[in-house]
Amino acid sequence: MRIARIDDLHCDAGWRHFSFLKITTDTGIVGWSEYQERFGTSGLTGTIHGLGDLILGWDPRPVEKITAFLHGIMRQVAGGVAQQAIAAIENALVDIKAKALGIPVYELLGGPIRDRIPLYWSHCGYVRVRWPDKVKAWTGGEPIRSRADIVAHARDIAAAGFKGLKTNPFRFDVDPPVVHMPGFNGSPGWPELNISKGIVNGIVDQMEAFAEGGGPDMNLHLDLNFNYKTEGYIRIAQALEPLDLFWLEIDSYDPAALATIRKSSKTRIASCESLFHRRQYRPYFEQQAVDVAIIDVPWNGILEAMKIAAMADTYEINIAPHNFNGHLGSLMSAHLCAAVPNMRVMEIDIEDVPWKDDVVTVPPKVENGELLIPTGIGWGADINEDVLRAHPVRGREAGAR
Numbered sequence: 204m205r206i207a208r209i210d211d212l213h214c215d216a217g218w219r220h221f222s223f224l225k226i227t228t229d230t231g232i233v234g235w236s237e238y239q240e241r242f243g244t245s246g247l248t249g250t251i252h253g254l255g256d257l258i259l260g261w262d263p264r265p266v267e268k269i270t271a272f273l274h275g276i277m278r279q280v281a282g283g284v285a286q287q288a289i290a291a292i293e294n295a296l297v298d299i300k301a302k303a304l305g306i307p308v309y310e311l312l313g314g315p316i317r318d319r320i321p322l323y324w325s326h327c328g329y330v331r332v333r334w335p336d337k338v339k340a341w342t343g344g345e346p347i348r349s350r351a352d353i354v355a356h357a358r359d360i361a362a363a364g365f366k367g368l369k370t371n372p373f374r375f376d377v378d379p380p381v382v383h384m385p386g387f388n389g390s391p392g393w394p395e396l397n398i399s400k401g402i403v404n405g406i407v408d409q410m411e412a413f414a415e416g417g418g419p420d421m422n423l424h425l426d427l428n429f430n431y432k433t434e435g436y437i438r439i440a441q442a443l444e445p446l447d448l449f450w451l452e453i454d455s456y457d458p459a460a461l462a463t464i465r466k467s468s469k470t471r472i473a474s475c476e477s478l479f480h481r482r483q484y485r486p487y488f489e490q491q492a493v494d495v496a497i498i499d500v501p502w503n504g505i506l507e508a509m510k511i512a513a514m515a516d517t518y519e520i521n522i523a524p525h526n527f528n529g530h531l532g533s534l535m536s537a538h539l540c541a542a543v544p545n546m547r548v549m550e551i552d553i554e555d556v557p558w559k560d561d562v563v564t565v566p567p568k569v570e571n572g573e574l575l576i577p578t579g580i581g582w583g584a585d586i587n588e589d590v591l592r593a594h595p596v597r598g599r600e601a602g603a604r
Contacts, residue, residue, distance in 0.1 A: 204303065205229045206263050209255035211248050213240065214591040217341035217556045218330050221529040223586050224251060226295040228263060232302050235586055236294035237532040238287060238501050250288040258292070264303065266296045266506060286479040286502065293504035294535060298581040305580055308535075312509055312542035320540045320574045323367030323424060323449075324360050325527060325550045327413070328353060332373050333382045342554040347373070348380060350412045357416025364571040367449060367548060369424035370413060372406050386429030386454075398435030403442050410446050422449035422548075424473075429454045433464060440468035449548075450495055452476075461492040473497055476525035484511050488518040495547050499525035500535045512543040521547040529555070530563045533574070534582045537567065541576045549574060561590045 208227040213220055222240040227233050240247050254273050261269060270293050277285040301308045309315050328347045331338050335346030347353060353373075360368050372383040374390065383402070385392030392402075406425070413423055425448060427436060436453050443451065450473040455461045465472045476497035478484050487493055496515045498508045502525070512522045522545055524536035533551055540546045551567075551574065560566040565584040568575045577583025 204232070204262055204264065204299075206259055206261050209252065209259070211251065212586065212588060212591050213596045214562070214594040215596045216529065216559070216594070217337070218334060220596050221562060221591075222248070223531065223591075224291045224295050225586070226255075226263065226292070226299060228299060230303075232299055233585065234263070234295035234297070234299035234302070235531060235582065236291050236298065236501065237528050237535065238291040239528070247284050247287055247291075250284050251291050254288055255292060263296045263299045266293060266300060269293075269296060270504065270506070282479040282483065290500075290502055290504035290507065293506060294501065297505050302581040307577060307580060308505065308538040308582055309541040309576065312505070312538065315541040315576055316544055317541060317546075318576050319570075320537055320546070320576065321367070321548045322365065322551045322569065322572055322574055323369055323422065323548055324363075324365045325369045325552050326554065327360065327368045327370040328356055328373065329371055329382055330554055331356065332380055335379070338554075341556060343557065344554055349375065350408065353409060353412040354416035357413045357421065358418075361417050361421055363553075366420060366572050367422035367424065368413065368417060369426055369452070369550065370409070371426050371428070372402070372430065373409055374402075374405060376401060376405060384428065384430060386431070392430070396429075396431050396435065398431055398438055402435075403438055406439055407442050407446075410443060410448070414446060424449050424452060426452040427454075428452075429477075433457075433460045436464045437467045440464060440470040440472070444469050452497070458486040458490045458492045461487065462490040465492060465494070471495070473523065479503060480507060481511055481514055484514065488515060488520060491518070493520060496520050496522045497525045498522050498539070500539050501528060501532055505535060505539060508539050509543065512539070512545060516543075516545040521545045523547045524549055526550040527552055530559060530566050531582060531584065531586065533567050534563075534577050534584055537574055537576055538582065540574075556594075558590065558594070562587060 207229045210225040212223045224236045273289045331347040338344050374383045381390045383390050450471045452473045471494040473495040474493045500508045526536040540549050563584040
């Protein structure tokens with residue numbers, strides 16, 4: 204068996220694009236992976252092809268040999284786009300290997316520990332606040348313009364059987380309301396990232412509204428991303444203590460600062476979704492900086508994600524996948540969750556375009572807020588290329604090779 208062809212495919216999915224890598228072998232077996240071209244990774248597709256050209260004609264099955272070779276090529280620019288490109292290739296090769304053996308990917312990883320995975324509904328209100336004029340067409344959801352709208356949205360999530368939800372900070376003290384994302388140049392507060400009493404009070408009120416609508420059994424997650432400095436994170440964590448969040452999610456490239464935040468409050472801290480490879484995770488574990496370590500399978504690769512999870516377990520830390528992807532990305536994360544002992548909960552995006560299920564041959568099955576692990580070979584699903592062609596992208600992916 205040899206790698207014969209490498210292709211990238213994309214589609215316009217409303218508030219984002221879905222991007223896929225397709226590796227075809229000379230036997231006809233095809234491996235798929237999902238990756239993120241548009242989230243701070245401009246040029247990722249080109250990097251994937253640059254590396255992919257180097258392995259054309261190789262046997263795809265010794266995956267560790269290939270990824271070690273690619274890491275050597277990119278050693279001086281490790282992490283970031285380089286790691287994401289290697290991960291996209293790794294994930295597609297693992298799909299090929301599992302298909303060649305006729306087994307699900309998790310069987311390559313030691314076999315499933317669980318057959319149902321607890322989920323939390325991610326990006327609650329994000330699209331509804333940020334694009335109120337488009338959300339109805341994109342997802343069928345109603346715009347969020349007030350506290351009462353948050354309560355109603357949370358009530359619907361609970362009625363759908365979900366026992367956890369995650370949201371981002373909103374600001375209703377500006378007109379129109381915004382998702383507060385100064386860390387990504389996205390709203391007032393950039394670049395200084397200062398905190399204020401108004402921001403703290405607004406976040407507390409927002410989370411109280413989600414608690415009111417979700418009910419006493421709803422696990423609340425709040426994602427602060429890179430939006431504040433250490434002092435701001437501490438103030439928010441302390442202010443949210445009465446709500447007993449499932450976790451407060453924070454991005455920081457300083458493990459000591461994150462450890463300080465964790466020690467300053469009773470609020471549980473989750474982080475690490477923006478890290479790459481075991482080497483970046485290790486200091487966070489050594490300094491006990493997190494209660495939950497978040498791992499992105501499309502960014503790290505399923506084999507590297509397993510190694511990170513195993514290392515986390517030696518520090519008594521559970522993991523959760525960073526999964527803001529389409530259905531194939533969710534299936535990839537599900538294989539990690541199925542195979543590791545130290546899994547906490549899995550992220551999933553529910554509000555997407557109505558034809559999202561058609562993108563894959565077998566959509567993930569969700570029952571009562573839990574995902575049933577896939578049973579098919581490989582990831583358990585392939586990509587319907589005709590559906591992608593029916594929803595073409597405009598912009599940089601349109602010209603991808």
